[in-house]
Amino acid sequence: MKENKYFKGNVESGWGNLQNIKSLIVSPSHRPLDGEISVPGSKSLTNRALILGAMAEGTSNLKGILKSDDSYWCVESLKSLGVSIKIKGNDAEVAGGSTNFNNGEIYVGSAGTAARFLPGFLAAAGKGEWKLTASDNMKKRPIGPLIQTLYELGADIQYLEKENHYPILIKGKHLSGGEVKMSGDVSSQFISGLLMAAPRFKSPLIIRTDGGIVQKNYVKMTLELMKEFGAVVEFDDNLEWMKVIPSAYSANDIKIEADISAACYFMALAAVTGGRIKINNIDWRTKQPDIGMLEIFEEMGCIVIKADDYIELRGPAQLKGGFEVSLKEMSDQALTLAVTAIFSDGPVIVKNVGHIRHHESDRLKVICLSMKKIGINVQVFDDGFKIYPGRPSPSALDTYDDHRVAMSLALIGTKIPGVKLNDPGCVSKTFPEYFSVLKNLGIEIENK
Numbered sequence: 001m002k003e004n005k006y007f008k009g010n011v012e013s014g015w016g017n018l019q020n021i022k023s024l025i026v027s028p029s030h031r032p033l034d035g036e037i038s039v040p041g042s043k044s045l046t047n048r049a050l051i052l053g054a055m056a057e058g059t060s061n062l063k064g065i066l067k068s069d070d071s072y073w074c075v076e077s078l079k080s081l082g083v084s085i086k087i088k089g090n091d092a093e094v095a096g097g098s099t100n101f102n103n104g105e106i107y108v109g110s111a112g113t114a115a116r117f118l119p120g121f122l123a124a125a126g127k128g129e130w131k132l133t134a135s136d137n138m139k140k141r142p143i144g145p146l147i148q149t150l151y152e153l154g155a156d157i158q159y160l161e162k163e164n165h166y167p168i169l170i171k172g173k174h175l176s177g178g179e180v181k182m183s184g185d186v187s188s189q190f191i192s193g194l195l196m197a198a199p200r201f202k203s204p205l206i207i208r209t210d211g212g213i214v215q216k217n218y219v220k221m222t223l224e225l226m227k228e229f230g231a232v233v234e235f236d237d238n239l240e241w242m243k244v245i246p247s248a249y250s251a252n253d254i255k256i257e258a259d260i261s262a263a264c265y266f267m268a269l270a271a272v273t274g275g276r277i278k279i280n281n282i283d284w285r286t287k288q289p290d291i292g293m294l295e296i297f298e299e300m301g302c303i304v305i306k307a308d309d310y311i312e313l314r315g316p317a318q319l320k321g322g323f324e325v326s327l328k329e330m331s332d333q334a335l336t337l338a339v340t341a342i343f344s345d346g347p348v349i350v351k352n353v354g355h356i357r358h359h360e361s362d363r364l365k366v367i368c369l370s371m372k373k374i375g376i377n378v379q380v381f382d383d384g385f386k387i388y389p390g391r392p393s394p395s396a397l398d399t400y401d402d403h404r405v406a407m408s409l410a411l412i413g414t415k416i417p418g419v420k421l422n423d424p425g426c427v428s429k430t431f432p433e434y435f436s437v438l439k440n441l442g443i444e445i446e447n448k
């Protein structure tokens, strides 16, 4: 495995393209923003569909997958188990159904999805032995609640370095079902990971949630996709109770929706610059939680057109601030809103996002450090922050090996000249073409 020069401990993926760029300078466009774009496939749907396709009997065709670091490591993990995955352009053909997996080492990179979705799948494989390793970044993120519940169902998993963290050793067994209590207050992915494995358990699995679930629509996305692959699931609307009946997954042909989280950066771009963006391949009726940002942008004075096959957003001459909002259900956009709020006319308070301290960086700490660096007044709480509007001063900003930090902070440079982003290549976790899309819209991007 090759070490990446700039992100120590990470391994270069075949689908990233910015690994050798030390820094970029982002400056505003010389013309008003007025453009049309398409965004890549959803990370969440791509990695779920790849894993469900690998478990399903037969060949699944996935159209419009995301090609980024996170999906690359998911594909590579499944391939190293012996699953045949053929990539043609942005489509993947996954031949699933076997449980006769190759033993060995599996590297999940920094993908929270792969890191939390593969353990249940392997622990219930009946036989085999795997060492699951991850990037330094992923090794700092928790997996304890998932592994603890798998233990209760009879799994054989050992922590190899630090309790509750990667790397881990998994021995495949036949897992019982039964009733478990599980908390999703740190990450919804623990529940999604257990659910996806459950059709392979010996008896029905019932999960009762204890302590709530953050971003619960991601769990709904898991349950809905499991149904599309033939699983038998029942659940209540609040996801306090979920049941999975043992059965085989069946192969499926799926069109992966475009990534709404990625689209939100361009909505924010139009919002802060007072420009117009038309995003051609997203649908406002999607179940992806970050679509909720449309309402927030509207509340801030943007005009939103929700057409059948596109969304258009126009930013106002002056964005409105002066409100408080819970981003518990769409917390990947906390940083996007933090940056947007700088250019509004009143303080913006974001609440209920304490769990983003466990994402690719401690995002609340990073918001505080980054705002202070550009001279913007910020207050950080245990579970959120308050941003006071202001005129940022150009600065060199660190990206903390976190794609959402890099993509959000880049938006500051679309308003004031000379924002330097160190180690911008981390965007390839979910959006390797991010800076080229910005550039095509007229934003100045200089490689330094």
Ligand SMILES: O=C(O)C1=C[C@@H](OP(=O)(O)O)[C@@H](O)[C@H](O)C1
Residues within 6 Å of the ligand: 043, 044, 045, 112, 113, 186, 187, 188, 189, 192, 214, 215, 218, 219, 331, 332, 355
């Ligand atoms: O299941 C998923 O695809 C995701 C769940 C969320 O994670 P948490 O529930 O860990 O916050 C979200 O932040 C992540 O980007 C994708």
Ligand SMILES: C=C(OP(=O)(O)O)C(=O)O
Residues within 6 Å of the ligand: 110, 111, 112, 113, 332, 359, 360, 404, 430
């Ligand atoms: C939290 C995120 O990713 P992951 O899937 O690694 O959890 C994210 O994309 O913001």
